[in-house]
Amino acid sequence: MATKHAVxxxxxxxxxxxxxxxxxxxxxxxxxxxxxxxxxxxxxxxSKIEDAEFxxxxxxxxxxxxxxxxxxxxxxxxxxxxxxxxxxxxxxxLRVLGQVTTDDMTKVAVDMPLELVIEHLYHxxxxxxxxxxxxKPAA
Amino acid sequence: MREVAAVGxxxxxxxxxxxxxxxxxxxxxxxxxxxxxxxxxxxxEAVAAASSRFSGGKGWGLNGNDVVEDMGSTGVPVYNMSAxxxxxxxxxxxxxMLVSSGAHDMVLVVGGEKMPKGFIQTSGVEEHTxxxxxxxxxxxxPGPAFWAVLSRRRMHDHGTTEEQxxxxxxxxxxxxxxxxxxxxxxxxxxxxVLKSALVxxxxxxxxxxxxxxxxxxxxxCSAEKAKQLTTKPVWVGASAVATARFDDGITRGxxxxxxxxxxxxxxxxxxxxxxxxxxxxxxxxxxxVELQDNTVYYELAFPxxxxxxxxxxxxxxxxxxxxxxxxxxxxxxxxGFISFGEATTAQGxxxxxxxxxxxxxxxxERQVPNAKVGMCQTIGLGGNATAVVLKS
Numbered sequence: 001m002a003t004k005h006a007v008x009x010x011x012x013x014x015x016x017x018x019x020x021x022x023x024x025x026x027x028x029x030x031x032x033x034x035x036x037x038x039x040x041x042x043x044x045x046x047s048k049i050e051d052a053e054f055x056x057x058x059x060x061x062x063x064x065x066x067x068x069x070x071x072x073x074x075x076x077x078x079x080x081x082x083x084x085x086x087x088x089x090x091x092x093x094l095r096v097l098g099q100v101t102t103d104d105m106t107k108v109a110v111d112m113p114l115e116l117v118i119e120h121l122y123h124x125x126x127x128x129x130x131x132x133x134x135x136k137p138a139a
Numbered sequence: 140m141r142e143v144a145a146v147g148x149x150x151x152x153x154x155x156x157x158x159x160x161x162x163x164x165x166x167x168x169x170x171x172x173x174x175x176x177x178x179x180x181x182x183x184e185a186v187a188a189a190s191s192r193f194s195g196g197k198g199w200g201l202n203g204n205d206v207v208e209d210m211g212s213t214g215v216p217v218y219n220m221s222a223x224x225x226x227x228x229x230x231x232x233x234x235x236m237l238v239s240s241g242a243h244d245m246v247l248v249v250g251g252e253k254m255p256k257g258f259i260q261t262s263g264v265e266e267h268t269x270x271x272x273x274x275x276x277x278x279x280x281p282g283p284a285f286w287a288v289l290s291r292r293r294m295h296d297h298g299t300t301e302e303q304x305x306x307x308x309x310x311x312x313x314x315x316x317x318x319x320x321x322x323x324x325x326x327x328x329x330x331x332v333l334k335s336a337l338v339x340x341x342x343x344x345x346x347x348x349x350x351x352x353x354x355x356x357x358x359x360c361s362a363e364k365a366k367q368l369t370t371k372p373v374w375v376g377a378s379a380v381a382t383a384r385f386d387d388g389i390t391r392g393x394x395x396x397x398x399x400x401x402x403x404x405x406x407x408x409x410x411x412x413x414x415x416x417x418x419x420x421x422x423x424x425x426x427x428v429e430l431q432d433n434t435v436y437y438e439l440a441f442p443x444x445x446x447x448x449x450x451x452x453x454x455x456x457x458x459x460x461x462x463x464x465x466x467x468x469x470x471x472x473x474x475g476f477i478s479f480g481e482a483t484t485a486q487g488x489x490x491x492x493x494x495x496x497x498x499x500x501x502x503x504e505r506q507v508p509n510a511k512v513g514m515c516q517t518i519g520l521g522g523n524a525t526a527v528v529l530k531s
Contacts, residue, residue, distance in 0.1 A: 007276060030396060034394070043385075062289065062291050073276045097394070
């Protein structure tokens with residue numbers, strides 16, 4: 001059984017560790033995730049899009065818990081296990097959505113430091129390990 | 140630009156109506172609005188309608204055409220407006236312009252919808268370029284999670300408690316119980332709200348609006364015509380439409396800029412500002428407001444984001460009963476989305492009808508005393524927002 005990405009091209013295990021794959025405008029430094037072919041900032045004078053990596057560290061802006069099985073197109077392993085998720089402000093100026101990995105949901109708190117990881121999301125019908133980006137409490 | 144009056148207000152109650160088509164719901168609302176205006180269908184010179192994604196419209200959002208065919212094809216121009224939950228008031232904006240510009244003397248604005256059960260699936264397409272798909276597939280985060288994250292952040296910023304959020308629902312349902320057009324007409328209490336199913340922490344079932352069926356219609360006309368028809372016209376102070384800004388604090392996809400310190404709902408704040416300026420009124424002149432309470436969080440956040448009160452003051456207003464119909468800042472005397480549920484594209488028009496009835500002093504037990512200026516606002520998918528100021 002192989003490891004597969006939930007969606008290709010959004011994240012990678014680089015030589016420096018896990019990173020989100022996006023882009024940034026060299027003129028106005030607006031961040032984009034996923035990648036954007038052009039800069040959408042109306043104040044920007046010239047769109048100069050370059051590939052950019054985001055992560056691994058940031059902090060939790062706000063959070064909630066998914067307590068029931070989410071409807072399609074979400075996918076998860078049975079039986080469903082609740083998980084925390086939220087908006088994470090990465091140090092590079094990107095606000096990104098993601099799950100937070102923790103076995104103790106009472107420890108999840110606004111402003112907690114987090115670190116990007118690539119972890120299991122669900123097993124597909126062929127038994128492959130499908131992974132996505134998540135955030136774990138930073139040491 | 141000419142003065143415009145809302146002379147006909149009509150609504151089909153909100154609820155679940157298995158045996159009725161959206162066309163029947165709309166007909167009920169249109170006939171009520173025409174009767175209220177003392178006008179005939181053939182007096183209507185143009186129609187602006189909300190495009191529904193979920194019902195009627197021949198699959199193309201041609202809901203105004205459905206209404207015209209049903210009422211009788213008079214050959215009038217029809218404008219179908221698509222703007223998610225803002226579609227109803229978006230159509231109102233067009234209807235207002237059609238009359239204020241002098242293009243037409245009498246225009247019908249209508250919105251009706253029958254909703255499928257369960258959470259609203261915003262796109263439904265499995266495409267890797269669709270941010271809705273990416274959020275749900277890669278993170279397992281359905282739509283209501285946004286409200287929950289914002290609510291939890293508010294608890295952090297302002298010390299808002301789960302009990303206070305429950306009190307918003309209790310207040311909403313108390314108003315809804317007095318409104319024959321509301322779907323939920325039974326009062327509730329804090330304990331019952333907090334015991335209702337936890338949908339997405341910290342929000343419970345009673346704190347999130349359900350999906351409903353409903354329809355509402357408004358007849359707009361010129362001042363000259365209004366004076367012939369009624370002694371109690373409701374004047375349109377302003378109707379405004381805006382969309383979200385690039386630097387908005389809430390990422391609408393899966394990633395965006397880190398916060399820039401501006402509002403989290405730039406489209407809503409911009410529409411409200413524009414409407415108040417257009418009507419020549421300030422926050423202190425607004426006697427009451429109907430705001431889009433998809434969840435109780437908005438009733439706490441929006442008054443602050445709209446400048447109706449200071450940041451962090453909403454909970455105080457709530458606790459001191461200042462948001463009930465007889466308070467200093469009555470919010471959603473209709474019962475709001477919490478009591479009506481959401482027939483998405485008709486919501487803006489149910490609000491306008493409610494504000495109109497309040498200004499005419501016809502709201503019975505939920506009447507805001509001496510209501511002279513009322514405002515309503517919506518926010519919809521795609522970064523769409525509207526605001527309307529009405530005056531007696």
